[in-house]
Amino acid sequence: MSTETKPDIDIDRSAGDFRYEMDYAYDAGVGLTEATIDYISDVKDDPDWVRAFRKEGYRKFLEKPMPTHWATKDLESIVFENIRYYLSQGQIPKRTWDEVPDDIKKTFERLGIPEQERKFLAGVEAQFDSEAAYSNIKAAVGEQGVIFVGSSEGLKEHPEIFKKWFGKVIPSGDNKFSALNSAVFSGGSFIYVPPGVKVKHPLQAYFRINAQNFGQFERTLIIADEGAELTYMEGCTAPKFETATLHSAVVELVAMKGAKIQYITVQNWSSNVFNLVTKRGIAHEDAEVKWIDCNIGSRLTMKYPGVVMKGKGARGEVVSIALAGDGQHQDTGAKMIHAADNTTSNIISKSISLGTGRSTYRGMVHVPKHLKGCKNNTECDALLINSHSRTDTYPAISVRGQGNAVQHEASVSQISAEQIFYMQQRGLSEAAAMSLAVNGFVNDLVQQFPMEYSVELKRLIDLEMEGSVG
Amino acid sequence: MSAPSSSSLSIRDLHASIGDKPILKGLTLDIPKGEVHAIMGKNGAGKSTLAKIMAGHPDYNVTSGDVLLDGESILGLEPDVRARLGLFLAFQYPMEIPGVTIANFIRAALQARLPEGEELEATDYYAKLYAKMDALSVPRNFTSRSVNEGFSGGEKKRCEILQMAMLEPSYAVLDETDSGLDIDALKIVSAGVNALRGPNIGMLIITHYQRLLDYIVPDKVHVMSEGRIIHSGDKDLALKLESLGYDWVEKEYGESSTKAA
Numbered sequence: 239m240s241t242e243t244k245p246d247i248d249i250d251r252s253a254g255d256f257r258y259e260m261d262y263a264y265d266a267g268v269g270l271t272e273a274t275i276d277y278i279s280d281v282k283d284d285p286d287w288v289r290a291f292r293k294e295g296y297r298k299f300l301e302k303p304m305p306t307h308w309a310t311k312d313l314e315s316i317v318f319e320n321i322r323y324y325l326s327q328g329q330i331p332k333r334t335w336d337e338v339p340d341d342i343k344k345t346f347e348r349l350g351i352p353e354q355e356r357k358f359l360a361g362v363e364a365q366f367d368s369e370a371a372y373s374n375i376k377a378a379v380g381e382q383g384v385i386f387v388g389s390s391e392g393l394k395e396h397p398e399i400f401k402k403w404f405g406k407v408i409p410s411g412d413n414k415f416s417a418l419n420s421a422v423f424s425g426g427s428f429i430y431v432p433p434g435v436k437v438k439h440p441l442q443a444y445f446r447i448n449a450q451n452f453g454q455f456e457r458t459l460i461i462a463d464e465g466a467e468l469t470y471m472e473g474c475t476a477p478k479f480e481t482a483t484l485h486s487a488v489v490e491l492v493a494m495k496g497a498k499i500q501y502i503t504v505q506n507w508s509s510n511v512f513n514l515v516t517k518r519g520i521a522h523e524d525a526e527v528k529w530i531d532c533n534i535g536s537r538l539t540m541k542y543p544g545v546v547m548k549g550k551g552a553r554g555e556v557v558s559i560a561l562a563g564d565g566q567h568q569d570t571g572a573k574m575i576h577a578a579d580n581t582t583s584n585i586i587s588k589s590i591s592l593g594t595g596r597s598t599y600r601g602m603v604h605v606p607k608h609l610k611g612c613k614n615n616t617e618c619d620a621l622l623i624n625s626h627s628r629t630d631t632y633p634a635i636s637v638r639g640q641g642n643a644v645q646h647e648a649s650v651s652q653i654s655a656e657q658i659f660y661m662q663q664r665g666l667s668e669a670a671a672m673s674l675a676v677n678g679f680v681n682d683l684v685q686q687f688p689m690e691y692s693v694e695l696k697r698l699i700d701l702e703m704e705g706s707v708g
Numbered sequence: 709m710s711a712p713s714s715s716s717l718s719i720r721d722l723h724a725s726i727g728d729k730p731i732l733k734g735l736t737l738d739i740p741k742g743e744v745h746a747i748m749g750k751n752g753a754g755k756s757t758l759a760k761i762m763a764g765h766p767d768y769n770v771t772s773g774d775v776l777l778d779g780e781s782i783l784g785l786e787p788d789v790r791a792r793l794g795l796f797l798a799f800q801y802p803m804e805i806p807g808v809t810i811a812n813f814i815r816a817a818l819q820a821r822l823p824e825g826e827e828l829e830a831t832d833y834y835a836k837l838y839a840k841m842d843a844l845s846v847p848r849n850f851t852s853r854s855v856n857e858g859f860s861g862g863e864k865k866r867c868e869i870l871q872m873a874m875l876e877p878s879y880a881v882l883d884e885t886d887s888g889l890d891i892d893a894l895k896i897v898s899a900g901v902n903a904l905r906g907p908n909i910g911m912l913i914i915t916h917y918q919r920l921l922d923y924i925v926p927d928k929v930h931v932m933s934e935g936r937i938i939h940s941g942d943k944d945l946a947l948k949l950e951s952l953g954y955d956w957v958e959k960e961y962g963e964s965s966t967k968a969a
Contacts, residue, residue: 655766660803662787663763663796664817664871671788674816678807678854 254475254506254535256348257448258341262367266324268451272296275421278324282390282424287401295410295420302414305540309569309598312538316512321453321484323422324368331363331373331388338364342371349475351444358690360439361386365456366446368424375441383432386441389457392428399430404459407490407546408518416516419455419488426456426487431466431497440469440502440688445485447476447511453484460490462497462525471502471691475535478508482537485511491519491527495549498526504691506698507535509566515541518573521581523549530686531558533568534698542600544573547581554583559680559695562595562627563702571600571632572616576642580611587618588680591627592702599631599648607638616646621679623653623672651679673703714779716740717762717795717879717910722773724761731757731768733935739910741878746913746921748946749932750954755914756800758932759883763797764790777879792821796877798868800884804856810867811837811851814874821875840873844900861888862897869900880904881912886920898923918946931957938962 266277275296279289306313332338335352346352346364355362361375363386375386385396393400410420427443447454462468476483485507493499499519507513513536519527529543545554556572574583589597599618614637620629629650637644653675661671676699677684684692717739724732731754739745749755761768762775764787774781782790805813814837819828841848844866856864865885872880882901886894901924905911913924921929921943929945930937931954939945939961949957 654803657803657805659763659765659787660799661805661813663791663799664813664875665788665791665820666816667788667820668786670816670820674808674813675805678805681807 254349255477255508257477258345260327260341260448262325262449263328264324264326264368266322268322269319270296270321270323270422274323278422278424281324281326282329285394285397288393291405291410292421292423295417298411298417299414299421302411302417304414309540310538310567312567313512316482316484320451320481322449322451323453323455324424325449325452326367326369326424327371329369329390331370331391333372333374335372338371342366345446345448346372346444349444349446349473354442354690358439358688359442360437361441363388363427363443364446365425365443365454367449367452367454370425376439379437379439382435382437384435384437385428385430387428389423389426389428389459392459396428396430399461400428400459403461403490403492405490407492407520408488408516412516415486415514416488419457419486419516422453423455423457423488425454426458426489427460427470428458429460429468429470431462431468433463433494434465436467437469440471442471442473445472445474447483447485447507450479451481451483453486456487458487458489460499460501461492462494462499464494465496466494467498469500469502469688471504471688473504473506475506476508476511479510481510483511485513485515485536487515487517489515489517493519493521493525493527495523496525497522498528500528500530501543502530502687502691503532504687504695504698505533505535505539509535509537509563511536513539513541515539517541518544518546519554520546520548521552521554523578524551525549526553526555528555529557529572531556531570532687532695533558533560533570534702536566536568538567538569540569542571542573542602544575545583546575546577547583548577550578550580552578552581554581556585556587557683557686558587559683560587560589560597561699561702562589562591562597564593564595567596567598569598569600571598571602573602574604574614576603576605576609576612576614579609581609582612583614585614585616585618586683588621588683589618589629590621590623590676590679591629592623594626596628596630598629599633601633601635603633603635603637603644605637605639605642605644609639610641612637612642614644616644618648619679620650621653621676622650623676669704673700676703716776716778717912718776719758719762720774720776722761722775723771724757724768725771726757726768730771731935732761734773735932735936737912737930737937739879739912741910742907743927744905744911744913744924745928745930746915746926746946747930747932747937748915748918748949751916753932754935755932756883759797759881759914762790762881763787763795788820794878796872796875796880798865798872798880798882798885800887802856802864802868804854806854806857808855809852810855810870813855814871817871817875837874840870843903844870844873845896846870862890862893865889865893865897866900869897873900873904878908879910879912881914883914884916885913886915886917894920895923918950921946931961933958933962
């Protein structure tokens with residue numbers, strides 16, 4: 239990369255660990271009160287209903303308890319009063335990279351975003367702290383009637399579609415963090431794909447945190463109308479800070495009759511980011527919602543992508559890879575809510591725990607009594623690298639009624655010393671052998687990622703493994 | 709005792725143990741490049757242990773003696789460093805590596821031998837891989853199968869020889885490569901090994917039965933007992949062992965008889 243000689247940045251081995259000094263034009267200050275919410279609403283020139291929605295979210299946020307009792311005490315380390323809830327250099331995303339301010343542009347260039355856009359993407363949104371700095375869709379895709387804009391623009395320019403679904407898949411009171419997001423959301427994507435339109439190439443969003451003590455709260459709403467198809471990918475990074483940073487997104491997907499949405503995440507937050515995200519999709523009749531979720535970074539991730547199968551024949555799928563390095567906790571899983579006959583769900587989860595890392599699978603499959611012909615398959619495999627690594631599995635499967643089938647398999651394995659010796663005998667160093675075995679463990683899932691992402695994923699796993707053997 | 713040749717795999721008076729238990733008790737052996745030697749012996753004689761110790765298995769401690777590769781000691785080197793110096797071990801029980809395809813595994817092993825920044829040429833690699841697979845009657849769809857996972861005994865052994873053919877070691881130790889093979893598989897594996905014989909490789913074949921040596925005819929045969937080589941001869945020694953059994957050679961040349969002599 240060309241910018242590595244710049245003196246004003248410090249670089250670590252991981253590509254995302256760098257930051258530039260910024261002057262923010264808009265800064266909501268530290269801490270969260272109603273005044274903070276008014277500041278955000280004023281800056282963003284929110285319609286009244288959005289301001290009211292935020293206030294309602296704030297009220298619920300204060301009411302809701304922390305979910306610490308079922309996950310981890312570490313959540314209590316988040317000090318909400320110390321967080322900055324809104325920071326931006328300007329709230330209108332640019333349509334060309336030339337218009338993007340230099341210091342933001344060079345961040346995304348280092349992360350390779352413009353290059354990926356040219357190569358294989360149908361559109362890109364690049365969010366820097368609270369707002370998208372860049373948002374563009376290829377002309378040919380736009381001409382098909384596909385809308386791909388930021389959430390602020392979506393709610394203002396397309397209220398007839400936006401309002402119908404916003405906050406409906408995930409009500410603001412779903413949990414404490416969805417309520418927080420509802421109060422202070424900024425950025426994220428709004429996508430609408432008209433009936434029958436199949437978007438060939440993926441749309442991508444990239445979320446970048448640059449500021450310290452910051453909370454990023456993007457809000458994404460994707461609607462695929464009848465028979466439409468879409469793949470959406472998101473990547474995320476942040477530099478390493480001394481203090482905790484919060485990322486708390488809400489993502490809502492709506493797949494109308496016969497539509498297909500595939501949502502791919504490669505999360506590589508730095509090790510001080512609390513990543514507490516609520517993601518859910520509704521699949522109507524014969525529709526399909528598939529989450530492909532890869533969590534490599536963060537201090538604590540709590541994320542359980544869900545699919546509500548609302549129409550007959552709907553399908554839901556979650557494929558997830560979690561890598562918990564030293565000191566990290568990846569608490570991930572899936573929620574499958576069957577709400578119509580002949581609906582099918584599939585969960586495949588693979589986790590790797592390194593050093594003192596801990597990975598948790600938390601799953602929920604719900605099939606009510608009155609339904610027929612529903613199927614669920616759940617597989618979760620855990621790989622432990624060191625003796626003090628940890629994994630837990632908490633599957634909650636409630637299947638009632640006749641004629642529904644459910645299948646659950648779980649395994650825990652370790653890479654044996656004999657396997658490592660065998661690979662070393664072929665000339666691979668211990669770290670390379672370990673990397674190869676870990677990549678092998680997740681290989682069948684990695685193949686479901688688009689090629690560019692699977693290469694990146696392999697590189698990230700190699701980096702994580704480098705420091706893990708002594 | 710002859711001085712180790714600079715072009716040989718040389719084991720000098722090697723003593724080794726696992727925990728407190730001595731396994732090798734002064735083993736000396738010299739395998740010059742271009743020759744094929746066989747080690748025979750009863751179960752428990754320490755044959756497989758010798759192979760693992762040469763390869764650097766972490767469970768064993770070398771207490772004295774040396775192992776020299778082309779005149780340089782390899783003791784104290786990591787197993788992967790020994791491998792990259794040219795030592796190959798065909799395992800008696802090859803390990804399964806789930807999710808890692810044979811093609812990727814061998815490729816990673818070859819890549820590990822290249823200087824940093826140099827990339828293996830994919831087209832050449834696959835051309836070579838397919839040629840070697842054809843020669844060993846390994847079906848081409850094996851490239852996308854995970855290393856040894858769900859393989860039959862014969863498939864595992866063929867896969868070991870395939871790796872040896874691709875990595876082109878200067879010394880190869882074949883540990884009980886014949887175990888678990890039916891006669892057809894034995895012929896294929898032996899043909900594969902014979903095809904690799906030549907002036908640039910020294911081989912040590914560890915076997916319990918002389919059957920393998922009908923197909924891979926060794927230049928020398930050594931008999932191992934209680935952690936030492938007690939007797940050496942030409943290929944006829946293997947036949948003699950087959951008819952007279954190990955008791956004969958142990959009585960003649962074993963611990964008690966050497967002391968007497």
